[in-house]
Amino acid sequence: MEQWFYICPGVPVFALGVFLLLRACWFTKRAVRVPGKVMTFKGARTHESDSRRVEFEFQTLEGRPVTAEAHLGQAGRTDVGVGDDITVMYDPNKPTRARIDKKGLRGYQIAWMTVGLGSFWLLAGIFGLMLG
Template structure:
């Protein structure tokens, strides 16, 4: 494969990462902007099988600001899980759709992941542009 082809490929991958990371970052910021904060308790774990094995999504029970009890599954998962049954957790929830929740942590709301994705995309894109311009 020629150096030009590799540069173009790296640039395309960088652009894709930057676009996806930007969309995820905007989505995380918009969610955080409209979300309400509360505290809840992890009442269970839902296992999910993936290519890497089993990950666990915490199921959280909390009460909204208007007094409605809610039980919802977080989109964040892991093995070990990000929170365990019985644990008190800070929760962000969408007041228009209270079952749409995120753990109020650096990694639980998706913002850090989206910034990493965006950063990788920008680095790859800049690398490809600088490589192309210095030839």
């Protein structure tokens, strides 16, 4: 009976991971890439959490200046600093919805981790049902 303890949370966590993965893929495919510049960092980085966000600016293809923010994720693993030139991916329908086009900052990591966690719970529950 405890197998359902793994299956019940596994299904929604796996579904959430797939949703996040599809959303990241959709955004990456649809996004327009333009040059930009890192302006400043906001938030704090402690030994317990990393809530830093990066503020950057860029111009849309139409020439409209935009300032946007994005979560840095594993900020210690990125080479982004104030004043750095970057490539920005933005949604042409909502330019303030933008991300830095750099590995680790595109939104795929959390999606794959969520899919993996949901898969683990599902497989643990299924194997438990088969063996149990």
